[in-house]
Amino acid sequence: MFFHIVLERNMQLHPRHFGRDLRDKLVSKLMKDVEGTCSGRHGFIVAITGIESVGKGLIRDGTGFVTFPVKYQCVVFRPFKGEILEAVVSMVNKMGFFAEAGPVQIFVSNHLIPDDMEFQSGDVPNYTTSDGSVKIQKDSEVRLKIIGTRVDATEIFCIGTIKDDFLGVISDPGATS
Amino acid sequence: MGRGPGEEGKEKFERREHDEYDDGKKKKRRRSEPDDDDEEEELEEESEYRVGKRRAKRSSALQFFDMEAEVDDEEEDQDDEEADDDFIEDGGVDILDKDDGRQTHYHPLLNFEDHEEEDFEALERRFQERYSKRDEECDEEPTEVEQQALLPSIRDPKLWRVICVNGRERDVALCLMKRYIDKGSHLQIRSAVALDHIKNCIYVEADKEAYVREACKGLHNINAKHISLVPLKEMTAVLSVKPKAVHLYRGAWVRMKKGLYKGDLAKVVGVDNVRRKVAVKLFPQNDLQALANKLDDRGVSKKDDFYSALRSKDGFLLKEVSSSSVNAHCIQPTFDELENFLHTDQIGDADMAILCSLSINEKKGKYFKGDRVIVVKGDLKNLKGWVDKVEEDNIYIKPDAEYHLESIAVSNKELCKYFEPGNHVKIIAGAAEGTTGFVVSLEGHVVNIVSDTSKQLLHVFADNVVEFSEVKTGVNRIGDYEVHNLVLLDDMSFGVIIHIDNETFQVLKGVPGKPVVAMVRPREIRCKLDRIKCGTKDQLNCPLSVNDPVKVVDGQWRGKTGRIVYIYRGYLFIHDPLRPEHAGFMCAKSQSCILVAGVSQATTNRNGEDPNCDYSQQRSYRGYSSMNAGGRYRSAREHDALVGAFIKIRKGVYKGHKGRVKEIKGKTVQVELEAQMRVVPVSLDKITDNMNVSMPSWQASRFGLGSETPVHPSQTPLHPCMAPVTDRVHVGMMAMHDTTWNSSPRMAVAAGLPINWGF
Incomplete structure (x- = not known):
């Protein structure tokens, strides 16, 4: 069964992506990371359909990486018993x-x-x-x-x-x- | 004289054991024993004549053997007339040439012969006394505590094991008895026992080892050096009577104990109690070579006779064996064995139930609280429920809610575990122990399971299966080595671990063309070869690397496709998750493979494209093509502008798909589809190139290679195809698709074929 749900994920972004299109970078990285993956709870993440919100970034000490909590809408596919x-x-x-x-x-x-x-x-x-x-x-x-x-x-x-x-x-x- | 409390205890202990083994039957016989007395008396008289007058002197010595003698006595009691036959046989055959004491040993009732003058009435009275007393003793159920009290304690005389010459056990015991008669109380041992089923030694009861030595001194059949103490715990075991062999009957299942068929399952088809023979039906497993050799000796003409003598009509071997050479305990048939019999429809449902219970009756605790069970016998047949409580033989089950019943007690034997198709289970016993899988169907006591890892169908007894939520392949790793590791073996050969059993690996060796599976122990593995990252070239000289999809074009695996998992010494280990054999692995020479873009030929056919398209050409999208396809590039220079361009397909099956042009061949272009991980040939007039984005070729190759090089020297942060602002999320998503696929090709292949998720 397909579901359209909102999921959350913490994304780490390299500092070199900081700039005008930071948001785009974040989104494309998110897609690369999660599309096609599978989780026991939600099933396959088929496609990301939209970004709900991008939280405040947190700069990691030492590395300069920034962690953003990203809420995104996605289509998931999960088979059920009896389906x-x-x-x-x-x-x-x-x-x-x-x-x-x-x-x-x-x-x-x-x-x-x-x-x-x-x-x-x-x-x-x-x-x-x-x-x-x-x-x-x-x-x-x-x-x-x-x-x-x-x-x-x-x-x-x-x-x-x-x-x-x-x-x-x-x-x-x-x-x- | 001489009978310590411990000994008496043992005697009772044994006797009770008897009672446990053949409960009701024996009691009945006891009741009729007074009638038998006459018979026994006659026997006595008979022996009396033979024994002669020395008997009187020996009365005390006879007591010495009382204990064992009584055991014999009991056995005879049990064995009805047959036992009487035995008695006569034994007495007749080998006693006459032995000394008289031997007979005494056989016949305990001679105890009373010293009163030769006594009349028969007196004798009878004695018998009555003796047996009625025993009845009383036996009638009361001995409690466990009482039993415990009878066990030998540390204060009781000890039991010493004395090695003697094989076959002379009885003689030695008799010698000791004689010595006792001669020396009287100077001999400080309490008793001596020779047991029929224990060879090479006798047991002597005494307080100290020195007494035993003293008693054995000078007996030439005894090795007095080897006297060992029987531990307290084992004392009872030494003198316990073994449980009577299970009565063999027609249709019983047995296991062969010796001979060519040792260990095989057999069905009893006839029993000859007198000759102690059983006719059994076996599945013939003759070593055909040996048979042939034998036949050559005999001459060919007899071959037919020989076979007909050997086999019954349904392909089984009928054999007559002595009943001692079959074992009716602990049968535990494996499924394969049963299947042999099943094929001939010899096994009914009831038989199956018996066999299944045979296979597990040795094990305790076959049911646990919460197990799902079904009643297979009796009035409640087919009632399903959950195990509520387990007591010894009774299981309390709570029937399903629809029956509105309270928990009911059902016998162990009437139950069978029950699974629904689709349940995920684990096998807990048998050949496939530890494997997990799905139940696909049930056939009475047998569950068919599809293994998670191998996708093979397994037949298992329901009782050997438990419900289980995790995925286990049994053992997944031993030491450093895991399933699917490439390992170097001691003999410098190499292979991929495809399965791990208890303590052994199954390794698919690096032999191209045919599957060679070796069983390897952990110490035979030299090292793991997981860090080796070398490339090789395929038949068309395209470089191959790990994770590339390839197709085998030569050898046994011809036509198979898969993903390269390992490359070693020019051999490829290719994994095809859909192939059940060898965990999906196959080994091929790199020269007999060609690279494909993850499309099997059949798929292309279905979609109506040119099935003859050269897969090596498709390879070009990875940017390697310049090596052998460079010439074509030049010849098609006029289309160069189009190569690498983003296009949309206007017509045909791929209408609406977007993609990048990889190559142009005459009137067709190879388009790498955006949404699917493959390159398809499309006619030139079916595409539109009005996407207005022509990508520099370096960038195309960067795309193709995925994200292996995150920092590109001339990379611009602004990605050309992510430009549209209005729908940037969506387009961005599209643009990232190929990288998504390339970054996780494993998943894509794991799912089998390119996935079209239809957005």
């Missing part, structure tokens, strides 16, 4: 398939794929129903439900299932091409 997501399949193997929804990687084990879908190895490994009408392969888009999440410092990993009503393939690249 339904649409994701793109990135790898298929006999244990299941990996899918990606933005920065989040989701693994769907073959136990969580409907029983009528069988793994077909070969050039393009895929899961296919016995009548061949539904096929999950790399780059398929699937709708899945997250049943477990694990949040590290740098990534969020999820376990998903498509063994439920209204879940499964929503567009099949094999069929369209």
